[in-house]
Amino acid sequence: MSRVLEGVATPFNALGTVCLHVLEEMGALFIFFLDSVRLMFAGWGQFAKTVRQIYFIGFQSISVIALIGLFTGMVMGMQLYFALSVFGADGFLGTGVALSMVRELAPVLTAIMLTGRAGSAMTAEIGVMRISEQIDALTIMDINPMRYLVAPKMAASIISFPILTALFNLIAITGGWLTGVKLLGANAGVYWYRVEAALSWDDIYGGFLKALMFGVLVCTICCYEGYYTHTRGHAGPEGVSQSTTNAVVKSCVIILMADYILTSLLW
Amino acid sequence: MTTAPGIELKNLTVGYSGNPVVSDMNIEIPGGKLTMVVGGSGCGKSTLLKHILRLNAPIEGSIRIGGHDVFSLSGKAFRCLRQRMGVLFQDGALLGSLRLVDNVALPLREHTSLKESRIRDIVRHKLELVGLGHALDLYPNELSGGMRKRAGLARALVMDPQVLFCDEPTSGLDPVMSAELDQLLLEMMGHFDMTMVVVTHDLASMRSIADYVVVLGDGRCLFQGTVEELEKQQDPYLRRFLDRKAHERDTPRLTMPPIDRTKMKLNCTQLLDEG
Numbered sequence: 001m002s003r004v005l006e007g008v009a010t011p012f013n014a015l016g017t018v019c020l021h022v023l024e025e026m027g028a029l030f031i032f033f034l035d036s037v038r039l040m041f042a043g044w045g046q047f048a049k050t051v052r053q054i055y056f057i058g059f060q061s062i063s064v065i066a067l068i069g070l071f072t073g074m075v076m077g078m079q080l081y082f083a084l085s086v087f088g089a090d091g092f093l094g095t096g097v098a099l100s101m102v103r104e105l106a107p108v109l110t111a112i113m114l115t116g117r118a119g120s121a122m123t124a125e126i127g128v129m130r131i132s133e134q135i136d137a138l139t140i141m142d143i144n145p146m147r148y149l150v151a152p153k154m155a156a157s158i159i160s161f162p163i164l165t166a167l168f169n170l171i172a173i174t175g176g177w178l179t180g181v182k183l184l185g186a187n188a189g190v191y192w193y194r195v196e197a198a199l200s201w202d203d204i205y206g207g208f209l210k211a212l213m214f215g216v217l218v219c220t221i222c223c224y225e226g227y228y229t230h231t232r233g234h235a236g237p238e239g240v241s242q243s244t245t246n247a248v249v250k251s252c253v254i255i256l257m258a259d260y261i262l263t264s265l266l267w
Numbered sequence: 268m269t270t271a272p273g274i275e276l277k278n279l280t281v282g283y284s285g286n287p288v289v290s291d292m293n294i295e296i297p298g299g300k301l302t303m304v305v306g307g308s309g310c311g312k313s314t315l316l317k318h319i320l321r322l323n324a325p326i327e328g329s330i331r332i333g334g335h336d337v338f339s340l341s342g343k344a345f346r347c348l349r350q351r352m353g354v355l356f357q358d359g360a361l362l363g364s365l366r367l368v369d370n371v372a373l374p375l376r377e378h379t380s381l382k383e384s385r386i387r388d389i390v391r392h393k394l395e396l397v398g399l400g401h402a403l404d405l406y407p408n409e410l411s412g413g414m415r416k417r418a419g420l421a422r423a424l425v426m427d428p429q430v431l432f433c434d435e436p437t438s439g440l441d442p443v444m445s446a447e448l449d450q451l452l453l454e455m456m457g458h459f460d461m462t463m464v465v466v467t468h469d470l471a472s473m474r475s476i477a478d479y480v481v482v483l484g485d486g487r488c489l490f491q492g493t494v495e496e497l498e499k500q501q502d503p504y505l506r507r508f509l510d511r512k513a514h515e516r517d518t519p520r521l522t523m524p525p526i527d528r529t530k531m532k533l534n535c536t537q538l539l540d541e542g
Contacts, residue, residue: 045376045377128363129362129363132358132360132363133356133357133358133360134360134361134362134363136317136322136356136360137354137356137360137361138362139322140320140322140349140352140354141373141374141377141422142346142349142350142374142377142378143373143374143377
């Protein structure tokens with residue numbers, strides 16, 4: 001009898017352990033995030049470090065974001081034109097491109113691209129610093145590693161993600177115009193009128209809010225994974241690669257989950 | 268008369284996740300002397316160092332530096348104590364994104380209100396002390412292993428510490444460079460009034476520069492005293508360690524037959540014969 005009960009209880013035990021682990025990780029992530037936000041304002045020295053991170057996360061990502069934005073807009077313009085022209089509604093091309101970009105695609109794709117380009121680099125950088133004792137060295141020098149390494153990245157992410165999302169929006173809407181109007185022959189005046197008429201400030205605020213949230217999530221997850229590389233199963237370079245993979249996968253999944261929740265709450 | 272603080276370990280058991288690595292240590296490291304903590308690989312030397320630096324919490328016991336219990340001090344008080352310590356890590360642990368000058372200047376920029384010109388002077392002086400006055404603008408990846416260690420030493424010394432900890436300073440260095448680094452540590456001892464704790468398994472280094480020796484092994488502290496006292500010890504473990512003798516084995520090491528070359532995927536014998 002006890003064996004039967006044990007057999008029934010084992011999966012529940014396992015599920016409970018997983019749930020506790022997830023809750024524990026979420027709690028640790030939240031404390032990590034609060035700590036980094038608190039330390040963003042710890043002295044003027046943070047300003048220079050934040051500017052350097054904005055250059056890395058923001059400025060150096062411009063070309064990638066522009067390229068992705070252009071092709072996403074072009075594909076969207078083409079597909080929507082084909083779909084709408086079946087119903088003779090190609091005049092609404094601008095509405096479709098603008099709303100889908102501003103509300104959904106720009107924040108999500110920008111965040112995913114930045115996870116790949118900057119987030120993975122954050123994890124790898126901090127992870128390598130951890131395994132090569134550089135973080136211990138900072139601690140011994142009485143320099144808070146969270147303040148020195150994580151807080152500037154957090155501030156830079158909060159600033160860079162919305163700005164790059166805005167850039168993505170502009171280029172993607174222009175990409176939609178290139179294929180829809182220049183290539184397939186939709187009316188240019190109607191396209192731009194529909195873009196302007198379709199977008200309300202709520203859409204734009206909502207898109208920026210999403211970008212901001214994604215920036216916070218990506219930075220928190222990526223820095224956290226790197227910071228605690230040494231606590232993972234594998235130590236050394238393998239641990240760093242595992243942490244980097246974890247950071248990118250978790251970030252992408254969380255971005256899409258958060259996107260659904262935010263979309264439900266905002267509109 | 269030295270003012271450098273001594274270090275006292277009382278009933279100390281250190282380890283990870285509740286599993287002891289070295290147990291029940293009662294060690295007194297004298298102030299103003301160069302103490303070497305020696306022992307075989309994996310005996311817990313670096314673990315002990317991490318505990319003294321409060322990077323890990325001990326399982327049991329206390330650590331006192333200059334009479335202050337490291338684990339009872341408040342955060343701010345411990346920060347003050349920490350600013351009086353310097354650490355030379357195994358590979359220097361220099362920040363890869365900073366030039367040498369910025370690496371060494373980092374503690375000064377973070378903890379003092381000195382002018383940039385003064386900071387640069389101090390940094391230049393410390394780097395010249397360790398023979399790296401010419402390498403100010405180099406990045407860590409442009410330095411050799413020995414240079415990285417010397418740079419790490421300059422950074423550890425930049426705040427004029429009262430206690431300097433060195434983790435395996437001569438590991439990975441050739442004998443000449445090891446001897447030079449030992450000489451450098453001795454010069455630093457002469458230059459600054461400080462307590463130096465060097466973790467190593469380099470016996471030559473121990474014999475040439477140590478004032479006081481602590482030997483760890485078998486999960487405990489096996490010996491503490493001077494080098495002369497250590498050399499007179501007859502304990503079998505200590506003798507094996509000091510005389511560099513391998514453990515005697517009951518069974519022969521080579522019990523496997525050699526690999527059959529005819530089973531190699533690439534027929535090397537034939538290929539090499541054919542030229």
